[in-house]
Amino acid sequence: MDAEQFRTTYERIRQQMSKVIVGQEELVHGVLVATLAQGHALVEGAPGLGKTLVARTLGVVSSCIFKRIQFTPDLMPSDVTGSSVFDRTTGSFTFVAGPIFTQLLLADEINRAPAKTQSALLEAMQDRQVTVDGHSRPLPLPFVVVATQNPVESQGTYPLPEAQLDRFLVKLTVLDPPREVEQKIVLFHARGFDPTDLSRLEPATSPDELLKMQRFAAQVRVDEAIIAYIVDLVRRTREDRAIELGASPRASIALLKTAQVIAASSGRDFVTPDDVKPMVAPVLRHRVMLHPDAQLQGVTADDRILDIVRSAPVPRVG
Secondary structure, three states: OOHHHHHOOOOOOOOOOOOOOOOOHHHHHHHHHHHHHHHHHHHHEEOOOHHHHHHHHHHHHOOOOEEEEEEOOOOOHHHHHHHEEEOOOOOEEEEOOOOOOOEEEEEEEEHOOOOHHHHHHHHHHHHOEEOOOOOEEEEOOOOOEEEEOOOOOEEEOOOOOOOHHHOOEEEEEEOOOOOOHHHHHHHHOOOOOOOOOOOOOOOOOOOOHHHHHHHHHHHEEOHHHHHHHHHHHHHHHOOOOEEEEEHHHHHHHHHHHHHHHHHOOOOOOOOOOHHHHHHHHHHHOOOOOOOOOHHOOOHHHHHHHHHHHHHOOOOOOO
């Protein structure tokens, strides 16, 4: 695969998804970037904004095995990973795989499950394997988790631990669409659009091709000046007075991977500073913790990240 083939396939996937996803181009782009960067996406937004539909649509157009877990307070880790069941006919235990053994996993309303159940995803998201009863079992590739959460409700929810948050390559926020976009969505439904019926979609790629795209993106050239720029952006989160806890080196690696995907999606085999900037907020917003004083003043993580991007010197490349 070359850069032009990558760009063509990326556009084909995006265009197929746009048949049913209206007005959420940034969300579609963010989920695709996370997928092709071999990462996972946390999607936060109020109900009814298309978070679940994006994941289901990606499953159809990518031809990946798709499964959904509805996270609830009574969900157990074994409900996610699977468990060993005693077989009376053989007199031995047989492993019954859980829904995590898939290629594209929708973890719906992930913050409704307690930390013990959320942690069942940690090994899978990091190492692409699941260990049950002392046996490690590899997950099918590609393996991508798209998790959703509602930022409004607090009753019956459990905040994701920092270790869990850090496993997500990006955190995408979904906002209400503009009036004209919302009117277009309602018009879609008035003409008979059924979000549960995705038969109008056509497969735009295959799991094997996605793996090739992931491998190509990982080989996109990144000059040392760009790497220094990425590290500078992340280190500034540790020096910002409004930020109590800055991002770790894992954030620098995540920013590198997303920039490589964006460069490849533009048909290039090298990264520029403009490939880095669009994903700074999605990569960093869930990895920084604001000082309480800054929160009281109404400062958000995105505010501080935007200021950091504006103030950081941009290298000249080429």
